[in-house]
Amino acid sequence: MSAPAGGPSAGPRLTALDRAPRADAHERDENYQPVFVNARRKELDELLTRYPTKMAALLPALWIVQEERGWVSEPAMAEVAAVLGLTPAYVKGVVTFYTMYHQHPVGKYFVQVCTTSPCNVCGAEDVVRAFLKQTGASDLGATSPDGRFTVIEVECLGACGFATPVMINNEFLESVSADRVPSIVGALK
Amino acid sequence: MTEGKMISVTIEGRAVQVPEGTSMLEAAKVAGVLIPHYCYHPGLPVAGVCRMCLVEVEKSAKLAPACATSVAEGQVIHVHSDPARVARQGVLEMLLINHPLDCPICDQSGECELQDYTFAEGRKDSRYREAKRFNPVEDFGGDVVYVPNRCILCTRCVRFMEDVAHDPVLNVSERGDRAVIGKFEGQDLTHPWAGNVVELCPVGALLSKDFLNKARSWDLDRSASICPNCTQGCNTALESRDNVVVRMRPRPNEDVNKYFLCDEGRLNYRWLNRRDRVEFPHIRRGDALAPAGWDEAVEAAAAALRGRRVHVVASPSLSNEVLFQLAQVIARLGGTGVFRVRQGPEAPLDGVPGLSLRADRAANVRGAELLGFRRTETPLAGLANGDALLVADEELAGADAASLAAAAATAAAVVVIGTTLPSWAMRAAVMLPIANMAEEEGTFTNVEGRVQRYLQAKAAPGLARPGYAAMGDLLTALGDQTVNVVPSDVFRALAAAHAPFGGMTYEGLGLRGATVSAQAQPAALAAAT
Structure with missing residues (x-):
């Protein structure tokens, strides 16, 4: 795949990766072990007391899965469906609707770079390029060979006054420029 | 929906009154106006996602989705005004953005609502x-x-x-x-x-x-x-x-x-x-069944039956009309009428109470019962020595060879009317070929006692005739004077003879059907004259 340089938007490329056939056993999550056991089960049970129906707890239940496994595989959708009394098809519809649920494994560090208009004007695309170069990820949405990094473009992170904001997992970094990227990535390696 | 309260609206210049709570789209149907729509379907909950049914409502600031908006008193609704048409054209243009327009190889072509509405009011090109x-x-x-x-x-x-x-x-x-x-x-x-x-x-x-x-x-x-x-x-x-x-x-x-x-x-x-249909009447000549004309065959059948009690094994998928004619044959000669029903697993449609694929896999079980036929698992068991056996469109699939041989030995004569000739039927004295349900018109009585008409869809093969007509001729040959060979006449005679069907006519049934009287007692077969 070509480098993202000058690409107008990450949308189409991310789409292609999202739809890639789940070729290997890892992507199919063949050795899936249930998430909702012991402490996670307790967490879910506590969660369910705060919602009027089991169905209403679907989004937070999926967040638990993603927190635990880093992504939401098809077997995970089936498990969530079973514990909440839904059908797997319904859960899959919800998971695929929200872009923040990962349908494929991502790196240990999930890097989201804001490339919306103001950041773009302030050089966000250089930041994206720098992250790809430093992490070794081949393309937006792809995971680096060492399995540690996945870089994507993201729509407005709500910090236009501090372009370019970057989110790495739950950490929020402001005013990131291309020359700061090597030290950021280096600290995580 | 409140019972009783009616709302007056004007749709495309036509004033209608509909019950309170009716959607604009359904109200328009009452007015005889079709509001184009895709996501709306009367059998499903309203979604309001396609935006195709937007209509203009006078004194309203913006267009309203007709499927999801209830009518209000005095509303004046325009379906074909410029704002509504422009909105629909926009929706159609958007729907066609990713649509392949492969109508020439699409199965839906000709019955496609996207094709119809685009042809009717879509843009002539795409931007x-x-x-x-x-x-x-x-x-x-x-x-x-x-x-x-x-x-x-x-x-x-x-x-x-x-x-x-x-x-x-x-x-x-x-x-x-x-x-x-x-x-x-x-x-x-x-x-x-x-x-x-x-x-x-x-x-x-x-x-x-x-x-x-x-x-x-x-x-x-x-x-x-x-x-x-x-x-x-x-x-x-x-x-x-x-x-x-x-x-x-x-x-x-x-x-x-x-x-x-x-x-x-x-x-x-x-x-x-089925391609293995019998196309000509057959009469036994020596060891074999030979083709014959209808007059000759009906006369032969009458000769085989005359003077004997008759045991009729009928298919419960025969129409009320055919079963009625058979009941009259029994009434004239004396005898019994039975049927058996193929079974299958029941499969209800949960969202529609009372609608289910029923375990009884035959169309007219209730009709057969109301006309005096008796349900049994062993249809040949009631055959008495010296009786004639009349098998009507029942292949007796699954019946064992021994019981078939015993029946053939017991019966004084075997007359078969049907669409096919199973191997056991080669013993018959006469075989009269009849039309299947797609090749004739008639009525079935469903599980709830609803009598419903079906119309002819295709031509019968060869000389095969509708069963009610063939049996009408047989009755004539047996000395019956009424001569009912037209289905509406047969049904009228049926309604006159059987109280549950009292007062029904083909015209009255229309294509929606009517329910048999629950109070009226079905007549026993012997009293069916």
């Missing part, structure tokens, strides 16, 4: 110049194949599976311009009523594998019919091409099947096209 999205065809299991490129995401299929079938195996996957109808791997459309999503789909996105590439819709001849595959009596349209039935689809009837038909019924039509 979209970018590449269209592409998603591969997917097998949804059951009888259904999904062509995502043609899909307009009206979600009728998703709502049917969730709210009517109560088996939500379909979803909308992804969102925005990437959205498609999806399912979970390994969970297919195997619900016994899932095939209805093909009918509900307004475009060519969900197609029947059974009908795939079989015919163009404009080549089909359509006849109002009744599904003959169980006692539910779902209203259907039999669609044939070149005298071959190629498809059976549901025909709406609020009182019976709403808009639906189960897969078992839908797909079980091929027997109507």
Whole structure:
């Protein structure tokens, strides 16, 4: 795949990766072990007391899965469906609707770079390029060979006054420029 | 909906009164105006996602979705005004952005609402110049194949599976311009009523594998019919091409099947096209059955029966008319009439109370009972020594050779009327070929006692005649003076002779049917004269 340089938007490329056939056993999550056991089960049970129906707890239940496994595989959708009394098809519809649920494994560090208009004007695309170069990820949405990094473009992170904001997992970094990227990535390696 | 309170509205200049709570779209139907729509379907919950049914309401700031807006007193609604037309044109242009326009190879072509509305009021060209999205065809299991490129995401299929079938195996996957109808791997459309999503789909996105590439819709001849595959009596349209039935689809009837038909019924039509049909009357000549003319054969049948009691084994899928004629034969000669019913698993459609694929897999069980026939598992057991055996369109499949041989030895004569000639029937003295249900008109009485008409869909092979006419001639040959060989006449005589059917006529039944009187007692066979 070509480098993202000058690409107008990450949308189409991310789409292609999202739809890639789940070729290997890892992507199919063949050795899936249930998430909702012991402490996670307790967490879910506590969660369910705060919602009027089991169905209403679907989004937070999926967040638990993603927190635990880093992504939401098809077997995970089936498990969530079973514990909440839904059908797997319904859960899959919800998971695929929200872009923040990962349908494929991502790196240990999930890097989201804001490339919306103001950041773009302030050089966000250089930041994206720098992250790809430093992490070794081949393309937006792809995971680096060492399995540690996945870089994507993201729509407005709500910090236009501090372009370019970057989110790495739950950490929020402001005013990131291309020359700061090597030290950021280096600290995580 | 409040009972009684009526709302007056004007739609396209036509004043109508509808009950409070009626949607604009349904009110327009009352006014005889079709408001174009995709996601709305009267058998499904309202979604309001397609935006096709936007109409102009006077004194209202913006257009209203007619499917999701209740009428209000004094409203003046315009469906074909400029603002409404422009809105629909915009919706159509958007729907066609990713639509492949592959009508020449699409099964839906000719019965496609996207095609119809685009032709009626769409733009003459598209302003979209970018590449269209592409998603591969997917097998949804059951009888259904999904062509995502043609899909307009009206979600009728998703709502049917969730709210009517109560088996939500379909979803909308992804969102925005990437959205498609999806399912979970390994969970297919195997619900016994899932095939209805093909009918509900307004475009060519969900197609029947059974009908795939079989015919163009404009080549089909359509006849109002009744599904003959169980006692539910779902209203259907039999669609044939070149005298071959190629498809059976549901025909709406609020009182019976709403808009639906189960897969078992839908797909079980091929027997109507059987090629091993008997095309000529046959008479025994020595060791073999030889072709004969109708007059000769009917006379031979009368001769075989005359002066004997008769044991009639009838198919419970014969029409009320044929069964009535047979009952008259029994009344004239004395004897018994029995039938047996093939069984299958029951499969209810959860969202529609009272609608189910019934365990009794025959169309007219109730009719046979009301006309005095007795249900049995051993139809040959009641045959007394010296009786004549009259088998009517019953192949006796599964009956063991010993009981068939015993019956042949017991019977003084065997007369067969039917569509086919099973091997045991080679012993018959006379064989009279009759039309199957697609080749004649008649009525069935369904499990709830609803008498419903079906019309002829194709021609019978060779000299085969409708059973009511053949039996009418036989009755004449046996000395009956009434001569009823036209189905409406036969039915009138039936209604006169059997109290539960009292007062019914073909005209009165129309194509919606009527229910037999629950109070009236069915007559016993012997009293059927």
